[in-house]
Amino acid sequence: MNAAQSKITKGEETRAVILNAALRHASVAGYGALTIGVLAEQTGMSKSGLFAHFGSKEDLQIATLDEGVRRFNQFAFVPALAAPRGLKRIVALFDNWLEWTRRSDLAACPLMVASTEFDDCDGPVRDAVVEHMNRLHLGIIKAVDMAISSGEFAPDTDSEQFAFELFGVIASCYRSRNLFRDQNANVFAQRAFARLVKSAMAVPQHKTLAKSGVRRKS
Amino acid sequence: MNAAQSKITKGEETRAVILNAALRHASVAGYGALTIGVLAEQTGMSKSGLFAHFGSKEDLQIATLDEGVRRFNQFAFVPALAAPRGLKRIVALFDNWLEWTRRSDLAACPLMVASTEFDDCDGPVRDAVVEHMNRLHLGIIKAVDMAISSGEFAPDTDSEQFAFELFGVIASCYRSRNLFRDQNANVFAQRAFARLVKSAMAVPQHKTLAKSGVRRKS
C-alpha cells in the first residue's frame, strides 16, 4: 500500500468498480435496465455481494447518477473554470461538454439520459436528477452573467434564455451522434453555438447608435 | 352498427384501446416499462388475451411507437401542410409541435422518448425509431427548402442546420416542461425559434449591398 491511496478501503474499491460498470451500462440501456443480476455477472460478483453495497436498486440508480455527474464535473465543468471569466469560459464549457462523452468510454451523457428517463416519474431518483440539472443550469447562467459583466455580451442578454438554447444544442448534438450516427454532429453543434454566441455579443461601440432600441419588453 | 364504422372489427377496436393505454404509459415511464401484465391490468384484459394481439413484446413496442407517430402526423404535421409553403408552414409546424403533447393526453412526445431510449440499443425498435425520425427530419428540410425557394429565407440557408437547431429547441422545451416543470418553457422556445427564423431570413433587398460576402466556405 503506497501513500497516495492508503485510505481507500477494499469496499470502496469494489464499489467504484461496480459504479463504473453501472455507468457504462446505464449510458447505453438506461437506468431502468440497471439490473442487479446483469451487473453482478458483468463484474464477476455474486448478486448478494453486489447488492450489499447499496440498500436498494433505487440507491444504486442514484449512486450511478451521482458518479456520472461527478465525472462530468471533473472532466468538463471544473476545467472550464480555469478559463478566464466571460466568453472564453463559456466556450471552454461548451467544448468540454461536447467532448466528454467521447473521451470517457460512455455511450451518452448520464445526466441527459436520466433527465429524459425520469422527467415524468416522481420519486427520489427524479429529485436527484432535478437537483443536478438545476445546479448545472445555474452554473451556465452564472457564466453567462459574467460575460455580460465583462462587456462581451450585451447587457440585455437573457442568460436563462441562453442556457435554454445551449441545452438544446447539446441535446440535438447527442441525438445526431447516437441516433443518426452522423459524423458531422459536432460541426452542426459548433455552428449552432457560434450563432448563439454571436447573437448575445455586445454590439461594438462604434456601431451602437443605429441599434439603440432592441425589441425587448421592459 | 352504423355505416361510418362498419368496417372496423372487434379485434381492431380492442387493439386500439390497448395501444392507447400503451402510449399513455410509455410516454410516462418509457417503452421498457411497457409490460404485458401492467397493460393487461390497465385495460381490464387477461395477459394472454392482450398478448395475442401482438406476436411479442418487441412488436408491441413498435406498434405503440407507430401509433404515437401516426398521432403526431395527424395532429401536427398534416395540418401544417395546409399552411402556405414557406415560412408560414414552418411556423405552423413548430406551433403544432409545441402544442401537440398538451392537447393529446400524453406526458411527452412518444418519438422523442423512443429516440433517447433506443439510440444506443441496436434492434428492430431502434430501426423503427430511426426511420420515423429520418422521415420527420426530411420533412423539415423540405419545408425549409421551400422557404428558400420562395425567397423568404436567404439562398445560402443550410436547411439541415436549421433542422438540427429546430430539434434542439423542441428538445429543450420538453426538458423545461417535464423536468423543470417550467411554465415559461413555451416562451423560451418561441424566442429561440424566432431567433432561428430571423437568422435564416433573407436580407431585404434595399440593404443587400452592404452584406454581400457572408462568411461561409464554398
Place this chain on the structure above:
DNA sequence: ACAAATTACGAACGTTCGTACTATTATTAA
C-alpha cells in the same frame, strides 16, 4: 499473529417477466 470488523458468497424467498398451449366465449358470414 490474532481478534475484530468488514466484505463477499450461496441459497432461497415471493413476484413478475414474456411466452407457450388449450379451452371457451363472441362475432361474423352463409
Place this chain on the structure above:
DNA sequence: TTAATAATAGTACGAACGTTCGTAATTTGT
C-alpha cells in the same frame, strides 16, 4: 340459425427480478 372464424380467458412454464439471511472468507487495526 347455424357453421366457421376470430377473440379472449385460463393455466402453466422457466427465467429473471429485487431482496433477505446465515455463513464463510478476507481485510484491517493492534
